[in-house]
Amino acid sequence: MGVSTDESADEATSDGPRHLLDIDDLSPDELTEILDRATALKAAQASGTPHRYLAGQTLAMVFEKPSTRTRVSFETGMTQLGGHAVFLGPDDIGLGGREPGKDISRTLSCYVDVVMARTFDHAEVVELAEYATVPIVNGLTDAAHPCQTLADLLTIRERFGDDASVAWVGDGNNVAQSFVVGAALAGLDVSVATPAEYGIDDAVLDRAADLGARPTVTDDPAAAVADADVCYTDVWVSMGQEDQREAKLETFTEGGFQLDEDLLAGTDAAVMHCLPAHRGEEITDAVIESERSLVWDQAENRLHAQKALLTWLLDQ
Numbered sequence: 001m002g003v004s005t006d007e008s009a010d011e012a013t014s015d016g017p018r019h020l021l022d023i024d025d026l027s028p029d030e031l032t033e034i035l036d037r038a039t040a041l042k043a044a045q046a047s048g049t050p051h052r053y054l055a056g057q058t059l060a061m062v063f064e065k066p067s068t069r070t071r072v073s074f075e076t077g078m079t080q081l082g083g084h085a086v087f088l089g090p091d092d093i094g095l096g097g098r099e100p101g102k103d104i105s106r107t108l109s110c111y112v113d114v115v116m117a118r119t120f121d122h123a124e125v126v127e128l129a130e131y132a133t134v135p136i137v138n139g140l141t142d143a144a145h146p147c148q149t150l151a152d153l154l155t156i157r158e159r160f161g162d163d164a165s166v167a168w169v170g171d172g173n174n175v176a177q178s179f180v181v182g183a184a185l186a187g188l189d190v191s192v193a194t195p196a197e198y199g200i201d202d203a204v205l206d207r208a209a210d211l212g213a214r215p216t217v218t219d220d221p222a223a224a225v226a227d228a229d230v231c232y233t234d235v236w237v238s239m240g241q242e243d244q245r246e247a248k249l250e251t252f253t254e255g256g257f258q259l260d261e262d263l264l265a266g267t268d269a270a271v272m273h274c275l276p277a278h279r280g281e282e283i284t285d286a287v288i289e290s291e292r293s294l295v296w297d298q299a300e301n302r303l304h305a306q307k308a309l310l311t312w313l314l315d316q
Contacts, residue, residue, distance in 0.1 A: 018316040019129040019136040020309060021122075023146040023182040024207060030312075031153070031185055037308035038154050038301070045080065045304070052082025053311050059085045060108050061139070062093055062117040064124075065239060069275060070139045070147070073302040074116055081307055086112065095124060105131040114313060120240060135313040137306075142240070145175045148274050148298075149182035150305035152232070155297045156188070159270060160229050165189040167228035167269070169221045170257050170282050171248070172200035175234045175274050180215050184208035190215040193224035195251050221257050225267055230294070232272040233259045233282045249281065259283040270294050 019025060026034070044051045059078045061071060071087065078085040095101055095117075105128040108115050114135045117125050122143035129136040138146055156164050166183055168176050172194045180200060183190045190208070192200055192215045199217065208215055218224055225231045236252045237245045256263065259271060259282065271283070271292045279285045288295055 016133065017135045018313055019132070020146050020313065021125055021129060021136070021138045022144040023149045023178050024185055024211065025146075026185065028185055028187070028211075031182075034150065034305070034308045034312050035154055035157060037312060038150070038304045039158075041307050041311075042301075042304040051080070054078065054113075054314060055082035057083040057113040057314065058111070059083060059310065060088060060112040060115045061085055062088045062095060062104075062108075062115060062119070062128075063139075064090055064095060064119045065140065067118055067139075069299060069302050070116075070118055073306055074139070077303050077307040077310065081310065083113075095119065101127040102131040104128070105136075106133075109133040114310060135316075137309065137313070141174065143174055144178045145274070146178050146182070147302065147306055147309065148175055149178040150309060151298050151301040152179055152272060152274070153182055153186050154301045154305050155272065155294050156186075156230055158297065158301075159294065162187065164229040165191070165227055166230045166232060167191045167193065167224040168200075168215075168232050169193045169224055169259060169263075170233040170252065171198050171236050171238070173234060173238050176200055177204045179232065180204065181208050181211070184211040184213040184215070187213065189213065191224040191228065192217045193219065193221040193257065195219060195255050195257070198248065198251065219255065221255070221263055225263060225269060228267065228269045230272055231259060231264065231267075231269045233257075234274055235276070235278050236282050237278075252282070257282070259287050261286060264292070272298055275299060 061074055075085040101124055109132050116137040116139045117128055118139035119141050122141035125138045125141055166188055177200055180190050196219055236248050271287055273283055273295045277283055
């Protein structure tokens, strides 16, 4: 088991099922195995080769937040693997409201083989994992997005192999936090450019350092992207932060954090974005539609990476 984001998660998983609450719940070797599986499953899908490895098994998908990629990729992936997915929205399950998370976790464990949860509060997925007797997958919380990181690392591997320099430019949000830890886990060099007040938590940088590669941190976007093979960004205003919108837009705009043609001039860097994108804010339309863009590869690879993760978890 890798470094967990919460001690209770370590306690919950030590003698029970494996969970993925953040990317460093995996060891480097386990990450490689999952990415290898994803590559094989992607090839099988492209060739039309059946791969119904989860026939007769069921995934519960618990959503507190709306979703396009997470819902469709998990549900489609489970179907391609021969299994079944059940969608449970806020009105269906009322996580932490109508019913305590620990009760929901134990109930779902009676019915399904694996649970994916997309919540606001990271503590909610930790609680699900603490009481579950089946694997719990973090489909996004306010602290982490490990499934996106799996897709990102698969995308980078496909384009650059196992040796690449990556730069994160923008907000130090949940996607950024999982990505910099995941990049360290994969042995990639990482630079991070954020405004000081919107940086990645020191504890997250420490986790990356514990894996052998502390990211280089700056507030200068040009310095971060200068030698990067990949430049990655995400929205400046995440879901639930709407009250911070004006202040954040001013800070990021004045600091030159937009991925535009001027920032990328003189580099050959590819560009990544996890979507949805606010075109004209953190990234320009011209850049996201350019030959630099790996955005649609990332989106597709959510499907293949998550299929690999599901099969791996259910093999443990």
